[in-house]
Amino acid sequence: MRLRMQLSSRAGVFNYEASGTFQQHGAREGDMDRGIFTMLDNNSTRLDNFFNQTSQRLDATEGKIDVIDGRVDIPKHGVRLLINDTQILVEHSALSDQHSYFALDMNLELVIYGMDGS
Incomplete structure (x- = not known):
C-alpha cells in the first residue's frame, strides 16, 4: 500500500509518498x-x-486544515492524523466513504488531499 499526501496552499504544493501497511481498527472510540x-x-x-514545511494554516475546500506539531486536523471532515x-x-x-x-x-491507497480554497 502507498501513502500519498498532497497539501496545497498559497505557499506551494507539498507532496509525500511512502510504502507501508494500513490496519483499520474495528472498534470505535466515540x-x-x-x-x-x-x-x-x-x-x-x-x-x-513534510509537515514542518506545511505548518501554516491551510485553506481547504471546506473548513480548514491545521498542521501543528505533527498533527493534522481537518475538522469539517472528521479527520485527525497523529504523526x-x-x-x-x-x-x-x-x-471507507469514497x-x-x-x-x-478501492485499491487501499490512502489519499489525503488539501486544496487551496481560493
Missing part, C-alpha cells in the same frame, strides 16, 4: 474509526519534515 499506517521504506523525506517517523495514527468518522475528503480507495 464516532471515530481508527487505523495505523506503518511505513516500510525509509523515505528520505521524513514525515515530520511520528514510522507511523501515522489515522482517525476518521468514515474511513466521497469523503479523506478516504481509503
